[in-house]
Amino acid sequence: MKALEITDLVKTFDQPGGGRLTVLDVSSFQISAGEQVALIGESGGGKTTLLHLIAGLLTPDTGSIRLAGTELTKLSEQGRDRFRASAIGYVFQTFNLLPAFTAIENVRLGMTFGHGHHDPNRAMDLLDRVGLADRAHYRPSQLSVGQQQRVAIARALAGKPKLLLADEPTANVDPVSAESVLDLIHQSCEEENLAMLMVTHSMEVAQRFERVESLEKINHAFSHSES
Numbered sequence: 653m654k655a656l657e658i659t660d661l662v663k664t665f666d667q668p669g670g671g672r673l674t675v676l677d678v679s680s681f682q683i684s685a686g687e688q689v690a691l692i693g694e695s696g697g698g699k700t701t702l703l704h705l706i707a708g709l710l711t712p713d714t715g716s717i718r719l720a721g722t723e724l725t726k727l728s729e730q731g732r733d734r735f736r737a738s739a740i741g742y743v744f745q746t747f748n749l750l751p752a753f754t755a756i757e758n759v760r761l762g763m764t765f766g767h768g769h770h771d772p773n774r775a776m777d778l779l780d781r782v783g784l785a786d787r788a789h790y791r792p793s794q795l796s797v798g799q800q801q802r803v804a805i806a807r808a809l810a811g812k813p814k815l816l817l818a819d820e821p822t823a824n825v826d827p828v829s830a831e832s833v834l835d836l837i838h839q840s841c842e843e844e845n846l847a848m849l850m851v852t853h854s855m856e857v858a859q860r861f862e863r864v865e866s867l868e869k870i871n872h873a874f875s876h877s878e879s
């Protein structure tokens with residue numbers, strides 16, 4: 653079974669000046685189970701929009717998004733929220749940790765609806781894996797930026813997802829931390845047979861992937877708009 657199958661996907665946005673902008677028009681894009689893919693492309697080309705559609709945070713105008721066999725576009729908003737929690741791990745560029753909660757509480761939140769909640773030790777195991785067992789009870793403001801990103805990765809893995817989406821996860825960390833964050837993500841995907849789609853602007857990061865896709869190549873909407 654494919655981790656992700658996209659067919660005839662179109663996404664448009666209202667433009668502030670009137671009319672609509674076709675941001676994405678993707679006839680076919682697939683990721684196999686356990687496959688790791690880097691997504692590169694120009695700024696404003698629609699990479700984050702594509703990730704948001706796959707995560708069910710946005711809905712397409714038309715088309716199909718099938719994740720581990722489930723058709724996302726047939727689910728209600730609440731159904732998409734639940735499905736996202738159980739099947740998708742999302743590592744945001746800006747981490748999105750909840751500031752009032754400690755590291756381990758943030759990781760536990762990642763397993764609330766996921767498959768990881770049956771395992772009470774998983775949150776601590778994941779923090780240990782990202783090298784932060786001794787920071788479990790620190791809040792995000794008490795952690796370095798690289799440490800916060802590692803907590804965000806632990807949280808994304810917590811629900812035992814089928815697909816990990818990562819939006820430039822190393823953009824806000826220093827080069828040494830970036831290396832360890834990337835090692836950690838690759839290693840975790842391999843250990844859990846997890847498929848991954850990672851947006852990056854960095855050719856150095858992209859070179860670490862066997863498969864690199866350029867959004868401009870798969871997106872027929874590239875550089876034209878309609879009103």
Ligand SMILES: Nc1ncnc2c1ncn2[C@@H]1O[C@H](COP(=O)(O)OP(=O)(O)OP(=O)(O)O)[C@@H](O)[C@H]1O
Nearest residue numbers: 665666667675693694695696697698699700701702
């Ligand atoms: N809610 C929205 N309403 C209108 N236009 C939007 C909206 N969200 C995104 N866009 C437009 O869609 C296009 C794609 O945005 P997106 O954030 O997906 O690009 P990106 O490839 O991730 O860019 P970057 O690499 O700079 O982060 C942009 O032209 C943007 O202006």
